[in-house]
Amino acid sequence: MRVLFYCQHVLGVGHVFRSLEIVKGLADHEVILVTGGAELDIEPPANMTHIQLPGLMMSPDFKTFIPLEEGVTDVDALLERRLAQFRDIMAEHRPDIFLVELFPFGRKKFRFELLPILEDIRKGTWGNCKSVCSVRDILVEKDDMEKYTRGVLKMLNPNFDAVLVHADPELVTFDETFPGVKDMVPKLHYTGYVACKPAPGAGQALRNELGVDDTPLIVTSVGGGNVCQELIDSVLEASPILNETHPHRLCIFTGPYATDDNFARYQQMAEPYPWISVRRFTQRFPDYLAAADLSVSLGGYNTTMNLLAADTYGLMYPFMQNREQSMRAKRLEEKGILKLLGSDDLAPATMAKMMGEAIDHPAQSHTIDLDGAANTARLLETIVSS
Structure with a gap:
């Protein structure tokens, strides 16, 4: 199985490091990790190829793009260049799974490149490829939740085959922060939490x-x-x-x-x-x-x-x-x-x-599912074969 994993970070690095844990869980499969934020010193797992798109960050109010390449001022030209490179990557690797971190529940500004790629996947441009969303347990609140939910469903339902929520429903369920769960067309799967576990000893x-x-x-x-x-x-x-x-x-x-x-x-x-x-x-x-x-x-x-x-x-x-x-x-x-x-x-x-x-406080034992990376791999294998 070949997975192309898109992860765009704009503020912190947490999204990328969670994505890397998922890549490690896919150790038996080939993964192409495509990132597009500030360059990071990533130690790639053996099964992963890392491709960096021309860098973009967001302004503090998340309303405008900030190019990260020195001397670049024409943002529109940069966006066109990113999409063209993205299409070239898809054509070269022809993945079985297009795994998208957070979008369309977040990263809405990056729909300029994601929606065309998702549309091309639907058309079969790069063969039989399934589109899957990877999203954490809790979404941030929005000023107009009804409008936000409609917008998410409009992009989600026609474009995605599944949504993987990296959570244990015994702790948090996705519908607590996304009321549109009942109207989702792609199937929702809980993977358990994605955790980097220390080696014994x-x-x-x-x-x-x-x-x-x-x-x-x-x-x-x-x-x-x-x-x-x-x-x-x-x-x-x-x-x-x-x-x-x-x-x-x-x-x-x-x-x-x-x-x-x-x-x-x-x-x-x-x-x-x-x-x-x-x-x-x-x-x-x-x-x-x-x-x-x-x-x-x-x-x-x-x-x-x-x-x-x-x-x-x-x-x-x-x-x-x-x-x-x-x-x-x-x-x-x-x-x-x-x-x-x-x-x-x-x-x-x-x-x-x-x-x-x-x-002096002893650690409290718990039964929270922390096998999200391994469970994600198993679910993707099932989705590909379905």
């Missing part, structure tokens, strides 16, 4: 590597680093207070998109304290969470699933611009898996107290 091996014996290890992260840097400030200021009663090691990951000024400031804040390290990113993040006694983080999909896979307790500060992170985190707090942080908890003394209490 990876956590202890990393503790040994870091020279951490019985000292509590705290890992702090803020996803891609575009937002909520105030959480890092809070933890950096709380750590010296906490260290007076709870000596610990603190590993902070600022995210690859943290500004150079912020990164330099964090390193300067940490310099007097030998137990604190500050880095932008690690390919071994799941291992760090498995090694940790406590995670302090935002509530993005990937970080949350890493936390569940590691069986580590967490303090979680959801990004509040929309409901996605807080809705998921509240469900998990109800199960005792983590504790929510609010803006009032960012005061250094309060944060130090909460971290001290959380270090």
